[in-house]
Amino acid sequence: MPELPEVETTLQAIKKFKNQNLNDVKIYNRNLRWKVNKNLEKKSRNKTLKNLSRRAKYIIFELDDAFLILHLGMSGSLRITKKEDNYFLKHDHIEFIFDKEKIVYNDPRRFGSLHITNNLETHRLINNLGPEPLSRNFSGSYLYEISRKSNTNIKTFIMNQKHVVGIGNIYASETLYLAKINPLKTSHELTEEECKKITHASKKILKSAIKVGGTTLKDFYSADGSPGYFKIKLNVYGRDGQPCRKCKKDIKKINLNQRATYFCSKCQI
DNA sequence: CGAAAAACCTGGCAGC
DNA sequence: TGCTGCCAGGTTTTTC
Incomplete structure (x- = not known):
């Protein structure tokens, strides 16, 4: 479920564990997107959590001498509970146990992953990732340059993590609405000016979503246990048949690359 | 080769 | 109520 803002929100909620001792990792179901390495517990047990960061949609735990790479997949979430709490919710798969509290990883669909x-930098999940969308590297000229030879539609193009990371299905539609670009347009058709609009729009949306703590969707819980009623105002996603907020024309829903795509056919050229 | 489709899973919901 | 089919925030792997 999580796109970049949701992952970022989750990261912020667990930042308080920085510099704490990771007493143990307990894995109750290793069958995630990939089978969790059988030595992971041994290698990460009783280490200092030196830093917590995010790269793309991955949460990175920096330990004394190793990195844990966690992805929440489509339906993963983290929550913080007291160390002595010994109840389990359905689909709780992993516990990261610290001195007083623990971080519990829950993931119904098990599309998430954990690596050590x-x-x-050279890890296969990390080494082919594109620039962070909120960095200066994700500029109009960069997008223009990499989009020259591609024949795919721009919506699919910006969801490709090799081109830019962190933009998922919701924010891809929202970005293109804000940029007034039709999602069906092929990437090589875009002018440099349009590329600039897209990069600006994506940054604007991601920033405001992070500000309010990520879009609230079915399975996402903020890791500090807050209910997550915050929500950014979505302009197109999930609004098919409803009037465009600008021109009142019905929002359309189509499928691109097997993913639901929403747009206004009047505002988005 | 690049692009499209299938695959990995479970759960919720609409429709019958 | 209960069954069936479809849909869901991601990303890799397989097929065309």
């Missing part, structure tokens, strides 16, 4: 590595 000594070298983060």
Whole structure:
């Protein structure tokens, strides 16, 4: 479920564990997107959590001599409970146990993943990722340059994590609405000016979503246990048949790359 | 080769 | 109520 803002919100909620001792990792179901390495517990047990960060939609735990790479997949979430709490919710798979509290990883669909590595930069999940959308590297000229030779539609293009990370299905539609670009337009058709609009729009939306704590959807809980009633105002996603907020024309829903795509056919050229 | 489709899973909901 | 089919925030793997 989580796109970049949701992952970022989750990260902020668990930042308080920085510099604490990771007493133990307990894994109750190793069958996630990939089978969790059988030595992971042994290698991460009783280490200092030196830092917590995010790269793309991955949450990175920096330990004394290794990195844990956690992805929440489509339906994963983290919650914080007291160390002595011994209840389980359905689909609780992993516990990261600290001195007084623990972080519990819950994921109904098990599309998420957990890896351990000594070298983060060269890890296969990390080494092919595009720039962070909120960094200066994700500029109009960059997008223009990489989009020249591609024949795919721009919506699919910006969801490709090799091109830019963190933009998922919701924010892809929302970004293109704000940029006034039709999602069906092929990427090489875009002018540099349009590329600039897209990068600006994506940054604007991601920032405001982070500000309010991520879009609230079915399975996402903020990790500090707050209910998550915050929500950014979505302009197109899930609004098919409803009037465009600008021109009142009905929002359309189509399928691109097997994903629901929403747009206003009048505002988005 | 790049692009499209299938695959990995479970749960919720609409429709019958 | 209960069954069936479809849909869901992601990303890799397989097929065309």
